[in-house]
Amino acid sequence: MAWIVKNSGTHKIARRPEPWVTAEMQNQYRIELLPKYETSQGALMPILHDVQHTYGWIPEQAMEEIASFLNIDPSRVLDTVTFYEEFHTHPTGKCIIGVCQSIACEACGHQAVLDHLRSKLGIEPHETTDDGKFTLLALECLGSCDTAPCALFNDDRHDNLSITDVDRLIDEHSA
C-alpha cells in the first residue's frame, strides 16, 4: 500500500476580503443553533449544512471562520467536511448527480450507469463539466437498495435506473 502525503504545510487558502460566514449568519446560529447543543461543536453539522445550502459549497476560508465561531480547531472542521461525500469543497455544477456505488447497486448495474454518465458528460466522479451544468459523484448507499440501481439528481432519488432513464434525466437537467 502506498501512502499519499499531502503538502498541507505550504497549502495556501484562497481568501476574499468579505467573510463567507456573515455576521447575520453568525447571529442566527447563536440564537437558533447553539442553545440546542451542550458544546459548541454540536452545532458544526447544521452550520456546515447551512453554509453549503447558502453557497453550494464550503470554501476553506469558511471552514476557518466556522472554527473560529465555534472555538474549535480548524482541522476538526476540515475532517468533518472531507469525511462526508455530500459536502463540497469546490463549486459544483447546477445539477449534482450522485450514483450509488454500494453493494446492492453494484450488483444491479451501477457500473453501467456510472460509465454511461462518465462517457456522456466527459467527466470522472468528483469533476464538473466545463459548462458548469453537471457534477458527478459516486456515493454510498442511498437507502433504497430494493430499487437498485439508484442515483440522485440534485435532491431527487431515481430508482431502477436504466440507461434510457439516465439519458432522459440528463436532457431534463440540461435546459
Ligand code: FES
Ligand atoms: S446499495 Fe444503492 S441504495 Fe443501497
